[in-house]
Amino acid sequence: MNKKNLLILVTNDDGIDAPGIHQLIDYVKDMGEIVAIAPDSPNSGQSSAISVNKVLKITNHPDYNGARMHSVNGTPVDCVKLGMHAVLDRRPDLILSGINHGSNSGNSIIYSGTMGAVLEGCMLGIPSIGYSFHSHDQKRDISACRHVVETITSRVIEHGLPHGTCLNVNVPKCEAVCGIKVVRAARGYWTEEYAEYIDPHGQPFYWLTGKFHNEEPGNPETDLYWTDRGYASVVPCHPDQSATDMITTIEHLLD
């Protein structure tokens, strides 16, 4: 990667006012020119959603710590797409998303707006990294992320990333991480998914909740094994969900 005049697009899914995006800017501000383009409101759980039937607008905000700040009334993927179309004057060299307030370990990546932006960057051929901290408390000290963000971002600036691969980085809720482990996402599913209520007219309504059930808690090949033990996890991800190893099996099954 050409380190002179490096352009870094920073985004997130918690919105332009979330502390995590400011801390991410603090940690990488000396690595290049930073432009933040993030949703104007919280967009957790937005996955790779795009706004197909909605007018999008860009709002300019005051600079933060040397970074230009913009918001979009859309999803994290909208921010990447529209940011590249209408805000940036050249193609970014790197896309960073986060620091998310909450875990994107295990199969949470599929719902993650943080990672939606990262997968979008990857499809566009831009090295892209998502950072998440395992606490939803936006007031909590997340300085344990600093060393992880600095190390991984600088290595990726140095070496790039293989085409079609992006990174999902998770930092456990601790004061200092024990190290960094490159692994795959733990397999699992969500249980006890809804809180139930009755409205004043006697009708039920529901609010999403749920607990992640890790199907392989003792497996050191997985991200949650290591974040549970104080390590930061790095999961290499690819946007293509084709199960190429299953093509012959499915051919026989449909025959």
Add this chain to the structure above:
Amino acid sequence: MNKKNLLILVTNDDGIDAPGIHQLIDYVKDMGEIVAIAPDSPNSGQSSAISVNKVLKITNHPDYNGARMHSVNGTPVDCVKLGMHAVLDRRPDLILSGINHGSNSGNSIIYSGTMGAVLEGCMLGIPSIGYSFHSHDQKRDISACRHVVETITSRVIEHGLPHGTCLNVNVPKCEAVCGIKVVRAARGYWTEEYAEYIDPHGQPFYWLTGKFHNEEPGNPETDLYWTDRGYASVVPCHPDQSATDMITTIEHLLD
């Protein structure tokens, strides 16, 4: 799969009133008990988005062709999750999503609400299939889908699907398909992504548009090669986006 008392959950992303979901029900109604749970409004491009900070409600609609019909004020994934939690009295044997009015070929799957519901079903261990027809015109005759839907659905009822694998089926805009091909998604990216306007106050606003640029149009291993030639494509998909083949490469890169 136990074919007695088979319970089939039908959903989509175009909403409970879209013609495609009615046609899907018409094509599979003799294969089991059908319950449709779909968004109350169009949800194209919603990917695997979930409603994390919104009250969800279920609305009951009149039966259609023997199927119970329900809508949810949320995304396709919300429909699967909440439908299983609060509508169905037992676990469904099969989830069918569609018939989508528009293509979900190539890397469009990552934005697809149709496929969001399918990937959700797959993570829950339920055989799940998404059907899409390559026309956005909801009035267009989609009877070319009938044979494809009947064939693939009945084979999956007969044989099940491998754990962690679901199907993305695309039917080209034609009167009758030439056959069915099991392939992977074509690689590509979107270009010319926004129409630009000026509002009455002189401020710009944007509307998502764009054309898919197929990076490998002549490759018979890909879905678009075959749909362009009048065949239905079946892409086996998995929800897990971990790039396990890249773990060693990334370990060295970060070292």
